[in-house]
Amino acid sequence: xxxxxxxxxxxxxxxxxxxxxxxxxxxxALLTFLSRAxxxxxxxxxxxxxxxxxxxxxxxxxxxxxxxxxQTAVFAPSGYRILALHVEQGGRVAAGDKLAExxxxxxxxxxxxxxxxxxxxxxxxxANAVKAPDEIxxxxxxxxxxxxxxxxxxxxTAERESQLRVETAQGDVSAARxxxxxxxxxxxxxSDMEISSARNALRRQEQALxxxxxxxxxxxxxxxxxxEDAELLLGQEKSNADKxxxxxxxxxxxxxxxxxxxNVDIGLAQRKVxxxxxxxxxxxxxxxxxxxxxxxxxxxxxSLTSGESLFVLSDSxxxxxxxxxxxxxxxxxxxxxxxxxxxxxxxxxxxxAVIESVAPAANEDGGFDVAATLSGGNWEPGISxxxxxxxxxxxxxxxxSNGAVRKDQNGHxxxxxxxxxxxxxxxxxxxxxxxxxLEQDNNRCAIEGPLDREDLIxxxxxxxxxxxxxxRVE
Amino acid sequence: MRKTIVxxxxxxxxxxxxIPLCMLISGSLMSGGEISKNxxxxxxxxSGSAAWPLMPEYPTFRAYVELLLDTPEFxxxxxxxxxxxFPVVLGQxxxxxxxxxxxxxxRFRQRKILRMVYIxxxxxxxxxxxxxxxxxxxxxxxxxxxxxxxxxxIFSPFPVFIMMRFFTAIPESLLExxxxxxxxxVRCFLSIGLPLGIPGIxxxxxxxxxxxxxxxxQPLAFxxxxxxxxxxxxxxxxxxxxxxxSLAASVIMLxxxxxxxxxxxxxxxxxIQAAGLKE
Numbered sequence: 001x002x003x004x005x006x007x008x009x010x011x012x013x014x015x016x017x018x019x020x021x022x023x024x025x026x027x028x029a030l031l032t033f034l035s036r037a038x039x040x041x042x043x044x045x046x047x048x049x050x051x052x053x054x055x056x057x058x059x060x061x062x063x064x065x066x067x068x069x070x071q072t073a074v075f076a077p078s079g080y081r082i083l084a085l086h087v088e089q090g091g092r093v094a095a096g097d098k099l100a101e102x103x104x105x106x107x108x109x110x111x112x113x114x115x116x117x118x119x120x121x122x123x124x125x126x127a128n129a130v131k132a133p134d135e136i137x138x139x140x141x142x143x144x145x146x147x148x149x150x151x152x153x154x155x156x157t158a159e160r161e162s163q164l165r166v167e168t169a170q171g172d173v174s175a176a177r178x179x180x181x182x183x184x185x186x187x188x189x190x191s192d193m194e195i196s197s198a199r200n201a202l203r204r205q206e207q208a209l210x211x212x213x214x215x216x217x218x219x220x221x222x223x224x225x226x227x228e229d230a231e232l233l234l235g236q237e238k239s240n241a242d243k244x245x246x247x248x249x250x251x252x253x254x255x256x257x258x259x260x261x262x263n264v265d266i267g268l269a270q271r272k273v274x275x276x277x278x279x280x281x282x283x284x285x286x287x288x289x290x291x292x293x294x295x296x297x298x299x300x301x302x303s304l305t306s307g308e309s310l311f312v313l314s315d316s317x318x319x320x321x322x323x324x325x326x327x328x329x330x331x332x333x334x335x336x337x338x339x340x341x342x343x344x345x346x347x348x349x350x351x352x353a354v355i356e357s358v359a360p361a362a363n364e365d366g367g368f369d370v371a372a373t374l375s376g377g378n379w380e381p382g383i384s385x386x387x388x389x390x391x392x393x394x395x396x397x398x399x400x401s402n403g404a405v406r407k408d409q410n411g412h413x414x415x416x417x418x419x420x421x422x423x424x425x426x427x428x429x430x431x432x433x434x435x436x437x438l439e440q441d442n443n444r445c446a447i448e449g450p451l452d453r454e455d456l457i458x459x460x461x462x463x464x465x466x467x468x469x470x471x472r473v474e
Numbered sequence: 475m476r477k478t479i480v481x482x483x484x485x486x487x488x489x490x491x492x493i494p495l496c497m498l499i500s501g502s503l504m505s506g507g508e509i510s511k512n513x514x515x516x517x518x519x520x521s522g523s524a525a526w527p528l529m530p531e532y533p534t535f536r537a538y539v540e541l542l543l544d545t546p547e548f549x550x551x552x553x554x555x556x557x558x559x560f561p562v563v564l565g566q567x568x569x570x571x572x573x574x575x576x577x578x579x580x581r582f583r584q585r586k587i588l589r590m591v592y593i594x595x596x597x598x599x600x601x602x603x604x605x606x607x608x609x610x611x612x613x614x615x616x617x618x619x620x621x622x623x624x625x626x627x628i629f630s631p632f633p634v635f636i637m638m639r640f641f642t643a644i645p646e647s648l649l650e651x652x653x654x655x656x657x658x659x660v661r662c663f664l665s666i667g668l669p670l671g672i673p674g675i676x677x678x679x680x681x682x683x684x685x686x687x688x689x690x691x692q693p694l695a696f697x698x699x700x701x702x703x704x705x706x707x708x709x710x711x712x713x714x715x716x717x718x719x720s721l722a723a724s725v726i727m728l729x730x731x732x733x734x735x736x737x738x739x740x741x742x743x744x745x746i747q748a749a750g751l752k753e
Binding site for chain 1 (some may be wrong): 542543544545546548549552553556699700701729730733734736737738739740
């Protein structure tokens, strides 16, 4: 059958209906496409993942730089002018390399002055040694002892003399009394005048005896005082002698100390001279004792040395440490002995490292200083880099990406893609599954909940996804 | 005068027929709020009577835009309807036309009995054959597939019955002349039966399309998978708040049926005439 002929043979009304019918179906096809396209815009395209087991990895990424394990300081005596510096900070030096030059002329002047003062000190010490020590004066004591002995002799003499006088007076009194008695016995033969004269004579003799007694007491008292005075003088002299002896001992000790001090001064002066001589021997050049990198320069050209270190050099033989600081939160995942990887600036490959030490930071900001040793390679101190420390947790049966875990007022949940049969065929719909979070690291989250290994968990969507929404899986 | 009275009476009667269509079209142009307001006593159980103004207060194509641009489910069901109705109609023509020819022209002894069986089958409503249909389809493993509707549709007796009427109208003398010229049964069917039976075939196709475009029982009985559901099942499934979309969908669903009918109206009329003709 010829369809063209058949259509041509149709009545016009029929042809029009056929045209409209065809147009209708074409329009519907077009609208089908449009509605599908609009639907694809409104249905979020989601990224999913399957539930997996395993352990989490807590990663701590922190920036730091390489420091030498040990450093040495280079000193120069204080008070010398620095004429030139031959290194820069960060520069590498070998043992014996010239670091700085000091002013030699100034040094020579100082050497002369030092030698002069050394000589002066030596002479002064010699002068002190010549001076004799003070002797104790014994003459005064001897003299006092002699005076005492004389006083004692005087007392004895005074006793004897006064006793003699008393005895003489007593004899005179006794004679006078006898004469009076004789007169009385001769009562009639002797006139009253003679008796009265005898009585008077007796009275005079008794008075003389009393005077003799008094004189004896006075003489004895005077002699005793003389002895007391002599004894006092002797004691004083002896005390003076003791004091003199003590003073002499102290003087002697002081002298010894002064000599010792003088010796110390001499030693210092000697050392200064030697120091200057040795500096002059090297023409005032400060050199590196061992090879390494100049970590710090604490002096400038034209300045005077202060006695503190001029340079701090790393010890190239002891290796380097990567030092960085972490917060207390990050510290939970960093342990001594943990492995880490370090990417140094300018390097492509990561270097394996081991956490060597963890200690509270010196600046007391609550942070912690972490040091790690690098394996292999000969790295220069001062290079900065990024350290990634990884700590594995225990194994969990259900782990998902952090993006998959959502939270609302009812707690944590994940959206699982479920297939629902509908008018549009099998549609994928986001279904809420409540879970509890066990542990979380930077990327993944260990959870607990009614999930299967085959469940597709929604991580993200081209637009916000809620439970019950239709979704398209990428 | 009498003609005018009759015409007026018929116009009034035809208005009664037109009222549902007017309501359908005006409703599809109403906003959701307006429909809710008008149908609140019906849809939401509020007191009062439902009102239906002939013209929408604020006409809008929102329901059409929403349906045609924002509801891919509608198109899935629309094309499902097409995927069921068109194969059934094509199958009915491919199977029914030879069957009708066979039951009309070749003279064999059991022809009348066979025709009676066909008519008896045609008279059985779907509800009666549903269980046996279901068991057979289940036996073939065809449930939940389009073939569960298409295959029973293809072998439906109704189009055979329609086409038999048209083939019967072909003059016997014409076929005898062809036979004298050496034409066999197949040749007679292809060269004489089909061209002359076109109105019957097309009227059977139109009727078949209208029937299968709006069928509900077969898909409900045989399709568990909603993705196979035709458009006729979309309308009852729609919720009250989308009544606008439902009315718009009804209008859209009406269009192909209307166009197909307009396309086949001439042949249907011929068929009705043929049924009344006597040789």
